[in-house]
Amino acid sequence: IAGITQAPTSQILAAGRRMTLRCTQDMRHNAMYWYRQDLGLGLRLIHYSNTAGTTGKGEVPDGYSVSRANTDDFPLTLASAVPSQTSVYFCASSRTVAGGEDTQYFGPGTRLTVL
Amino acid sequence: SQQGEEDPQALSIQEGENATMNCSYKTSINNLQWYRQNSGRGLVHLILIRSNEREKHSGRLRVTLDTSKKSSSLLITASRAADTASYFCATTKGDDKIIFGKGTRLHILP
Numbered sequence: 001i002a003g004i005t006q007a008p009t010s011q012i013l014a015a016g017r018r019m020t021l022r023c024t025q026d027m028r029h030n031a032m033y034w035y036r037q038d039l040g041l042g043l044r045l046i047h048y049s050n051t052a053g054t055t056g057k058g059e060v061p062d063g064y065s066v067s068r069a070n071t072d073d074f075p076l077t078l079a080s081a082v083p084s085q086t087s088v089y090f091c092a093s094s095r096t097v098a099g100g101e102d103t104q105y106f107g108p109g110t111r112l113t114v115l
Numbered sequence: 116s117q118q119g120e121e122d123p124q125a126l127s128i129q130e131g132e133n134a135t136m137n138c139s140y141k142t143s144i145n146n147l148q149w150y151r152q153n154s155g156r157g158l159v160h161l162i163l164i165r166s167n168e169r170e171k172h173s174g175r176l177r178v179t180l181d182t183s184k185k186s187s188s189l190l191i192t193a194s195r196a197a198d199t200a201s202y203f204c205a206t207t208k209g210d211d212k213i214i215f216g217k218g219t220r221l222h223i224l225p
Contacts, residue, residue: 004157035215040217041217042203042215042216042217042218043158043203043215044215045212045213045214048212058212059214090157090158092157092158097212101145101146101163101165101207103148103160103163104150104158104160104205104213105160106157106158106159107157108156108157109155109156109157
């Protein structure tokens with residue numbers, strides 16, 4: 001692994017189903033983030049984690065949960081998917097969150113369609 | 116809600132010309148970053164400018180920051196086909212979380 005990876009690449013999901021999007025980084029970054037990108041709305045922060053064992057809510061957290069059991073992994077779970085969660089999801093990481101000066105490194109994204 | 120707002124939303128220029136994109140924001144910031152996103156890919160960091168800086172250069176990129184006007188500009192000189200992408204500004208406020216704008220779609224015409 002080099003950098004940050006996401007799985008799956010894309011997924012079609014029936015409404016009401018549970019889904020976990022996976023994110024793994026091998027850069028030993030402390031901070032990790034989940035964004036959703038929708039046409040015309042740019043990137044919006046869903047949840048973040050400043051360090052292993054801690055998580056926080058972003059701008060649009062409802063319907064999503066995250067966990068940070070270790071430094072490398074930051075899964076995003078949709079407990080009961082709804083069509084409005086159709087989006088492209090990006091995971092990102094940065095060395096620290098100190099004043100936001102650290103570059104964020106992005107994964108390739110997961111395209112999720114909820115029918 | 117978005118902190119940064121890019122302008123224009125879309126821009127098409129001939130290869131070799133310079134491309135200028137602007138970003139306006141609403142509140143005071145710690146710093147401002149510009150990212151590029153190629154179609155179907157994740158964002159890639161281009162450059163960061165701190166609130167006490169007025170201009171930075173990186174290769175063909177020039178970024179300016181005017182905190183009195185709460186605006187920044189990204190200039191790409193001598194554009195190339197490979198510069199075709201979406202460009203996002205991202206600002207950091209006091210709570211350290213980065214907020215991205217909606218982006219400018221840049222298309223370089225051959």
